[in-house]
Amino acid sequence: MQRIFFCLLVIITIRAEAQYAPSAKDSIYSHRLGELRQIEIVLPELYATDTAHYDVWYVIDGEWNTRTFTNILSFLTAIKLIPEVIVVGIPNRYVNGFNLRDRDFTPTRWKDVDSSGGADNFIAFFEKELIPYINQKYRVSGENGIFGASFGGVFGFYAMLQRPAMFRFYTLGDPAFRFDDQYLVRLAAQQLNSVPFHNTVLHIGGRTGFSYGDMARDKMDSVLKANSPSGLRWHSELYDNETHISSVFKSNYDGLKYAYLGYQTRNANYIPTGGIVVKGHPIRLFLPTNYADIRYTSDGSLPGRNSTLADDHVITDDPSSIRAISFSPSGRYDRELQKKPKTGDYLAPKKTPRNSRRLDMQSKPVDGQLSGVVTIPRDGYYVFQLTPSEGTQLYFNDSLWAQYDPAEGHTRQVVILPLRKGNYSFKLLHPAKKAGDPALDFGLYYSENGQDDWWRNPLLRW
Template sequence: MKLRNYSKVSVTTLSTKNRTMRLFFCFLFLVTISVEAQHTTSTKDSIYSNSLGELRKIEIILPDNYAADTTHYDVWYVIDGEWNTHTFTNIFNFLVAIKFAPQAIIVNVPNRYVNGFNLRDRDFTPIQSKDVDSSGGADKFLAFFEKELMPYINRKYRVSSESGLFGTSLGGVFAFYTLLQRPDLFRFYTLGDPAFQFGDRHLVRMAAQKLKSVQFRNTVLNIGGRSGFSYGDMARDAMDSMLKANAPSGLHWHSALYDNETHGSSVFKSNYDGLKYAYLGYYVRNARYQPTGGIVVKGRPIRLFLPTDNAEIRYTQDGSLPNRNSALVDDHLITDDPSGIRAISFSPGGRYDHELPMNLRTGDYLTPEKMLRATRQLPKLDLQSKPVNGQLTGVVAIPRDGYYVFQLTPSEGTQLYLSDSLWIQYNPADGHVRQTVILPLRKGNYILKLLHPAKKADDPSLNFGLYSSENGQDDWWRNPLVKW
């Protein structure tokens, strides 16, 4: 699959550097695919449309735990629903399971048939065309969505303020027409192999005239489809060129080309890529630097890692606030002055934009304190040390000057001290989040105390470790001094 990105908001391309480190920190984001968060509750319904003058059947697919919670969910409307909804729902379930997207309500909007004739040609096309029977009814179909279907769903279900529209082929034409006519009706517009050649490229010309004057507020558009002859034959090349020249800053768009696909098979990839792009940033909505805190010595730079998979994280080093044109993070930064670094994880719709908290500071080496007689009896801690009654207390021998990393996944009440200074503790706002603190230590003996109250059944393992680092940039996780 080739991916072409013409958007002003491009998706990070990861380097091949530091693969081992990324695998080491995958605990932050790895999940087990399970049956929870699946869409299995389905309700058949219908609504009479005054705009269309007919009864329209619909199907509402709810998350499994909809009845048990109070969450307000995004809503995705799937047109050509009789053949698109099953695939769409399965892909959405997968993305929810791997934490790439939140749960959502899915509304299946099937076509209406009269005497075996599918009225999609009527509903999806904005103008009459001699090449398409009964064409030109998109305005009425749009009125059905805006004035009848969406208000009905909003009244009946717990919905958020954001929704999406998924359409393929002529359905993609309708979705793009809706984007131009009612840009605020949906937050997300996802198109699969859209037939932009319809009406002698009517939408391409219309968009060129209207786009610069349309006010978009972080609207997200994803277009996927076939490469090769079809790319030009269906006027996708012309639409991409037009968007590149005219798309305003409030429209975040992405276009992808797929080799060796058919008009039907490209829908699958368009669906998958469109949902990933719509929720870009959700996967790393709680992203933070690794190490998460500590002290950095001027002239002794360390390596800061950031989770750039399925993310767009941009940064500055002069203390200024990053924007969407700032430099992209390529999975790590080297610095001896973290005070000037600022990084923001951006999302196309702005929903998951957040600045990564910087909890490192510049400073000097810590020095060992003189051991009091009462503490000289403490055991020496090493890889064989075991906790007693939920505590690990003893003396750590630091063999040489350098950086040392303390790693811990704290539970409620957990505290980690080094020579009476508290460095890691449980924060209810963060929950069970792995913390890694890097400290520059002089050679000598230090008292380490790890307090861990009675573990609850659902608490994760502490995964405590103390690691040595030669220069702050090496693979310190390979050098454990103490592990629990």
């Protein structure tokens, strides 16, 4: 088991490192700032050969944060938790060894910070120069995100208040909201509930303990709770045993996950995905709640964001009354789960040819086909599970119950059927695999009551 885990970890790590092309250096002269600004572009590995359009994430303090951000991004895209994006790193400008981040990131002149107060010019640089330049040069989706930490988090929050539509996603690492006697806290209290947000996503990460109050995070959290309009979806995260610098890593990771919450479940369905449920004989209907915000109702009404949060499964003998929606902070991946079993009655065996092949656990496919007769030993629920590739079809009792759907790709299909004791015709077609196709992983299982761990009781495997 340890060897398998190690191999999987190596594979994921290698794949993660290969998700993005090496960074490319570029520059743009800013008339707003009166200076040449260096930028760093990181493109998805397949950008040169595909035609996709990508979200763009702008990473300030780029000389420190771009590599960390891209490494975390690579891992999350490799495990399909978020989509691939374009990264634009913006290193700070230095004059005679002096870092001008204090000038660019802060919204007001403050006696405790030299050369502060240039955030409005830096916003104009993004809005009028940098973003149009990137939009013209690359295939972009039109939706942007920004990551900033400490004073960079101050800039990100200030930009959100001043230009809420400039970015869809705002991810801030341990932002220094104490700046200028908590200027942003006061500004947010005055303006937040009147800002025209539309599915804007804000994630703030930072430290617990003394720093929570020292950075005025506690004050900002209170303002957000009291004043956030419905168009702003936000989450505040606190980390134990972290420093001002180390919390940036977790803020990157959690901020990207929160921004794209719902991406992983964008094609999710109930499990079982199809079949028949008998009234009076309820089954356990699973919902894919692993890192998802799925809300459901059991009276047939449309769920909302405040409906009951799904907790792994529901017990029902009427799947038609269950409705569930996977919500996303951005609204982009909001989707009602569709496939599920229907209500009906037991299936009865049909007469099968006397010379038909009898299938059991030792049966092997021939030329990509497994066909014959399956003997059902007792009345009850039976579950068919498979991972289809192009051309896969499952017939049982002369009816088609599962097949490859190009819209859903290799999504696992699970069909539950109530069967009477007897012999049933069975045919599973699974043509030769193409490169990249997953294994079929087919199984037929017996369920004691539709609510048990049916996968522990196989009758047939391929």
